[in-house]
Amino acid sequence: MRYLPLTADDRAEMMARIGIASVDALFADIPKDKREGELPDLPRAKGELEVERQLARLAAKNVPAGSVPFFVGAGAYRHHVPASVDHLIQRSEFLTSYTPYQPEIAQGTLQYLFEFQTQVAELTGMEVANASMYDGSTAAAEAVLMAHRVTRRRKAVLAGNLHPHYRATIETVSRYADDAVAALAPVPAGGEDLLSAIDESVSCIVVQSPDVFGNLVDLKPIAAKAHAAGALLIAVFTEVVSLGLVEPPGAQGADIVVGEGQSIGNALNFGGPYVGLFATRPKFIRQMPGRLAGETVDAEGRRGFVLTLSTREQHIRREKATSNICTNSGLCALAFTIHMSLLGRTGLTRLARLNHASACDLAERLAAVPGVEVLNATFFNEFTIRVPGKAADVIERLAQKGVLGGVPYSRLAPKAGLDDLILVAATETTTEDDRAAYAAALKEVLA
Amino acid sequence: MNREGRGATAPTAGTAAQAPATFTGNRGLDLEEGLIFEIGRSEVTGVDIPEPPDFRARLGGLERKVAPDLPGLSEPEAMRHYVRLSRMNYGIDSGLFPLGSCTMKHNPRLNEKMARLAGFADIHPLQPVSTVQGALAVMTELSRYLLELTGMAAVALPPKAGAHGELCGMMAIKAAHLAADQGHRHVVVVPESAHGTNPATAASIGYEVRAIPARADGTVDVEAVKAALSPEVAALMLTNPNTCGLFEPDVVKIAAAVHEAGAYFYADGANFNAILGKVRIGDLGVDAMHINLHKTFSTPHGGGGPGAGPVVLSPALAPFAPVPCVVEHGGALTLVEDEGAAGAEAALGRMSAFHGQMGMFVRALAWMLSHGADGMRQASEDAVLSANYVRASLNDLMSVPFPDRPAMHEALFDDTWLAGTGISTLDVAKALIDEGYHPMTVYFPLVVHGAMLIEPTESESKASLDLFIATLRDLALAAKAGDTARFLGAPYYAPRRRLDETRAARAPVLRWLKSAPLGAAAE
Amino acid sequence: MTSVRYTKDHEYVRVDGAVAVVGISDYAQSQLGDVVFVELPDVGKTVEKGKEAAVVESVKAASEVYAPLSGEVVEVNAELEGNPGLVNTDAEGQGWFLKLKLADPAELDALMDADAYKAFLDTLG
Structure with missing residues (x-):
């Protein structure tokens, strides 16, 4: 077996040193009647070529986004990732390293996490960010728990236009922690009344912008009302590229900002692994979940980095930890920070403009299709259209024509009674031909 | 005579202790690297993105007013930055990584x-x-x-x-x-x-x-x-x-x-x-x-x-x-x-x-497909065999808290064997770094005093295990012989010496700030 | 008249009239190592003898500090926020944690005086 270096002779010598005749002696504590005699009922070892063939066959049964006109978003976005990013994250010393518990030999990881934290703070307009969470949705759930700790209240209000998967993730954690959640009804065209949902019983209000339908939300009045009631504003985004063009939540008074970072550096991967971004204000640092890299000096006075404030974490605080989180998204955070370093301010701004322009063009083309209505007054790179009939059927028929035309809202929230809405995303990877093909196919499908 | 070429290099007298300080702070292949905020510039970008043709924006007055202060790197600068950072890290591919409870086994590239x-x-x-x-x-x-x-x-x-x-x-x-x-x-x-x-x-x-x-x-x-x-x-x-x-x-x-x-x-x-x-x-x-x-x-x-x-x-x-x-x-x-x-x-x-x-x-x-049922069982057996081999090869010098049962895939030691040496479990871990190893898990589980938890996994050859065992035996003998300098100052040869964690926690610097000069505590 | 008393959990209490100053003993700080943060209760909170009143953190450990006596928190040491190292340099002086208005001064009698505490420390080796 190509991954196992020990030979039969090696094993015999090692057993002799231990003083056993058979390796079974080492498993003596497993009750005899429970030990597996036969091998598990699974195929035997295979060479690389056979495994590659088998998996390539399965991969070939999927339709890659890059092979068709592609407009699917709703929390995960197809962007171009520079070739150097994937090369660098496969450096052995990044790929096969562990959590930097021994900082003297993990300065590479610690320094890029410090750089990542700074980038996330800059992007979101906040002062501090952690070293990443699993993804945007779990970061949002952790933000709610953090708000409960800060305010010592236990009721969250969720905007109706929060991504339904994020809402379900928050509701699930809250249900089992016996915390209250008030989730508002969706308002696809935007302009939700959030202010009247905030009162002094509320720990936090969770607002997404751009929201799940693509609308931009002015967070400033919500922040003001929340703060007057002693509550926190948790701002959520699922498309981090939007922060290149849209006023960041930090400049609008948010207390905690969380979001999905997949768009930068990371492939679609059928939903994971992604990278959750989490930023807040300095006064809340000690209530923050997740790992933090911090700057210090070594015994010779040279600058270096360590994991810090770890007394918040489970391996020290156990049942009193701020979160049970242990693993973060190290390698995805690395991909994010490399891609963001390549972009810089100039590249990010251009990327965001190109995304917005692509979506604006698409919105105009789709609005011109008979029977189609674009709901949004504002959007970044994703918007919502209303179609005659069931959106899910329209998407299926578009797929048969070789166009992946977006996400029926009913797939995310089957019980919402909004069966005629499609969330449509366009990015820099969408060409003019793609957008024309979509409009043409949609016209045919609806004809 | 017209001699072409030059003389071969040969070792000369002189030891590491006499090595002069360098201007850059680099030591040959050990390279220092600044932060992207120090080497990048906001007008530089490593991604060529065209400007879109004119279009009517739909942002409704929520445009970003101040662009984020993010430095950009050209591709060659980015390659160098991250390759240099990677070289300050230790991974499974670098050497034996016996971090107990973390199962640091080989990561096949086919995957x-x-x-x-x-x-x-x-x-x-x-x-x-x-x-x-x-x-x-x-x-x-x-x-x-x-x-x-x-x-x-x-x-x-x-x-x-x-x-x-x-x-x-x-x-x-x-x-x-x-x-x-x-x-x-x-x-x-x-x-x-x-x-x-x-x-x-x-x-x-x-x-x-x-x-x-x-x-x-x-x-x-x-x-x-x-x-x-x-x-x-x-x-x-x-x-x-x-x-x-x-x-x-x-x-x-x-x-x-x-x-x-x-x-x-x-x-x-x-x-x-x-x-x-x-x-x-x-x-x-x-x-x-x-x-x-x-x-x-x-x-x-x-x-x-x-x-x-x-x-x-x-x-x-x-x-x-x-x-x-x-x-x-x-x-x-x-x-x-x-x-x-x-x-x-x-x-x-x-x-x-x-x-x-x-x-x-x-x-x-x-x-799983690569290993198959037979390979998976073999992997477990090898992982357990390797851990017990390590334990059996060290138990005369290092103390085993629970010697009466076979170990599974991890060998656990406590710090009884260090009593009176003035050397702690942490010092042993840091000395292992100088020997080119990632340390074992230390101080976990909490129920064992000064715990050292060694998990070699199935990925190590016998020669690799033997060298690791010989290294730990040498360290154990040195500790018992009172060679404290080898431990208390360790690591000497890593990219950094021991770091000041108290300073990091008392005045946290969690991001780069323009106003915070190199090495200074912010705020 | 001031008197200092100690608990077996290494808190001290220095009583001055109806108000008691609470902190951790010099021995406790030496065991913790460098203190990096002290989490203090809100002023006005009522604490119960033997229950958690504060948390003291070193780099790799967090330890609960129990109220040696019951009472109401009337003041906390704001200096510790910016300078937690005071706990190390002057545990039983400037490194105090909080002041309590005692609910039952008689509880004091159950605590050790300085000599008894010293003898107790000797038994810990």
């Missing part, structure tokens, strides 16, 4: 190649299921392997890491109790030796944690479990093999006692690598266990993630698995994505957006 196939990497979680049948087949096949290896009834793939899997499993237990009108059960029993995530997870969903002590031989006493059980207890959380690296011999009796009391048995699967193909945890009475794909099934640790933590469930808990799950329907595979939908009537809810760590599923499946 990486497979995960990057466009058919896996470039598919969206919400594109029509008719266009992702191969992805759903990967999830189905991975599930089949995990169920066969554990003997359990169902598996929930969504959790994104081990601790997230624990949360999922414990929520399933709470859901089952609520469904059976047993919501008053509010206590979770956890041995003192447990990993910190166990009590943290239980507490995060409102359970009170009741700790039980370990026996003198490092295992859990079935009588202590029984004494802690009551009609208030919802579950026992137990790691098996346990954090001391031992298989719990009374696990079947413990499971029976837990079930007798109306509670569930949650197993922490952190140490699954010791028993793969040797025993099925379903046969031991376990109700739920998470599986760290990044440990047992070789998906890369990546500097601390991403992980993946599928949870296997017993028949009693299977109905409560979260959404989404894959089901077969009329010859095609489909996803049940909504709580309460057919096939997920009792689902506990949703753990996260989308369907779990697909990229990790592909890698783990590639590892």
Whole structure:
């Protein structure tokens, strides 16, 4: 077996040193009647070529986004990732390293996490960010728990236009922690009344912008009302590229900002692994979940980095930890920070403009299709259209024509009674031909 | 005579101690590297992106007023920056990485190649299921392997890491109790030796944690479990093999006692690598266990993630698995994505957006297909054999707290052997760095004083193990001989000497700021 | 008249009239190592003897500090926020944690005086 270096002779010598005749002696504590005699009922070892063939066959049964006109978003976005990013994250010393518990030999990881934290703070307009969470949705759930700790209240209000998967993730954690959640009804065209949902019983209000339908939300009045009631504003985004063009939540008074970072550096991967971004204000640092890299000096006075404030974490605080989180998204955070370093301010701004322009063009083309209505007054790179009939059927028929035309809202929230809405995303990877093909196919499908 | 070329270099007199300081601070191939904020410039970009043709913006007055202060790097600068950073790191590919309870085994590159196939990497979680049948087949096949290896009834793939899997499993237990009108059960029993995530997870969903002590031989006493059980207890959380690296011999009796009391048995699967193909945890009475794909099934640790933590469930808990799950329907595979939908009537809810760590599923499946049933069992046997070999080769010089039982895939030492030397477990770890090794896990489990937990995994050759053993023996003899300098100042040869953690915690500098000069504490 | 008393959990209490100053003993700080943060209760909170009143953190550990006596928190040491190292340099002076208005001064009698505490420390080796 190509991954196992020990030979039969090696094993015999090692057993002799231990003083056993058979390796079974080492498993003596497993009750005899429970030990597996036969091998598990699974195929035997295979060479690389056979495994590659088998998996390539399965991969070939999927339709890659890059092979068709592609407009699917709703929390995960197809962007171009520079070739150097994937090369660098496969450096052995990044790929096969562990959590930097021994900082003297993990300065590479610690320094890029410090750089990542700074980038996330800059992007979101906040002062501090952690070293990443699993993804945007779990970061949002952790933000709610953090708000409960800060305010010592236990009721969250969720905007109706929060991504339904994020809402379900928050509701699930809250249900089992016996915390209250008030989730508002969706308002696809935007302009939700959030202010009247905030009162002094509320720990936090969770607002997404751009929201799940693509609308931009002015967070400033919500922040003001929340703060007057002693509550926190948790701002959520699922498309981090939007922060290149849209006023960041930090400049609008948010207390905690969380979001999905997949768009930068990371492939679609059928939903994971992604990278959750989490930023807040300095006064809340000690209530923050997740790992933090911090700057210090070594015994010779040279600058270096360590994991810090770890007394918040489970391996020290156990049942009193701020979160049970242990693993973060190290390698995805690395991909994010490399891609963001390549972009810089100039590249990010251009990327965001190109995304917005692509979506604006698409919105105009789709609005011109008979029977189609674009709901949004504002959007970044994703918007919502209303179609005659069931959106899910329209998407299926578009797929048969070789166009992946977006996400029926009913797939995310089957019980919402909004069966005629499609969330449509366009990015820099969408060409003019793609957008024309979509409009043409949609016209045919609806004809 | 016209001599061409030049003389060969040859070693000259002089030692490292006499090496002069360099202007750059670099030491040959040991290269210093600044922060991107010091080397990048905001007008530079390493990605060429065209300006769009004129268009009417639709941002409604919410334009960003101040562009983020993000430096850019050209591609050559970026390559150099990150390659230099990578060289300050230690990975499995660098050398033996005996970090106990973390299973730092070889990460096959075939797995990486497979995960990057466009058919896996470039598919969206919400594109029509008719266009992702191969992805759903990967999830189905991975599930089949995990169920066969554990003997359990169902598996929930969504959790994104081990601790997230624990949360999922414990929520399933709470859901089952609520469904059976047993919501008053509010206590979770956890041995003192447990990993910190166990009590943290239980507490995060409102359970009170009741700790039980370990026996003198490092295992859990079935009588202590029984004494802690009551009609208030919802579950026992137990790691098996346990954090001391031992298989719990009374696990079947413990499971029976837990079930007798109306509670569930949650197993922490952190140490699954010791028993793969040797025993099925379903046969031991376990109700739920998470599986760290990044440990047992070789998906890369990546500097601390991403992980993946599928949870296997017993028949009693299977109905409560979260959404989404894959089901077969009329010859095609489909996803049940909504709580309460057919096939997920009792689902506990949703753990996260989308369907779990697909990229990790592909890698783990590639590892399983490569090993096969025979290779997986061999891997476990080799991991256990290697740990016991290390223990047997060091137990005359280093103290073994629980010598009466065979170790599983980890060899645990305490610091009794260091008594009177003035050298601590931490110092031994730092001295190992100078010898070119990543240290073992130190000070965990907490129940052993000055613990050193060594997990060599199945990936080491005998020659590699022998050199590691010889190194530790040399260090042990040096410690006993009073050579404290080798330990107390260590590491001498790493990219950094010991770092000032007190300073980092007292005045946290968590981001770069223009106003904070190099090395100065901010604010 | 001031008198200092100690608990077996290494808190001290220095009583001055009806108000008691609470902190951790010099021995306790030496065992903790460098203190990096002290989490203090809100002023006005009522604490119960033997229950958690504060948390003191070193780099790698967090320890609960129990109220040696019951009472109401009337003041906390704001200096510790910016300079937690005071606990190390002057545990029983400037490194105090909080001041309590005692609910039951008689509880004081159950605590050790300086000599008894010293003898207790000797038994810990």
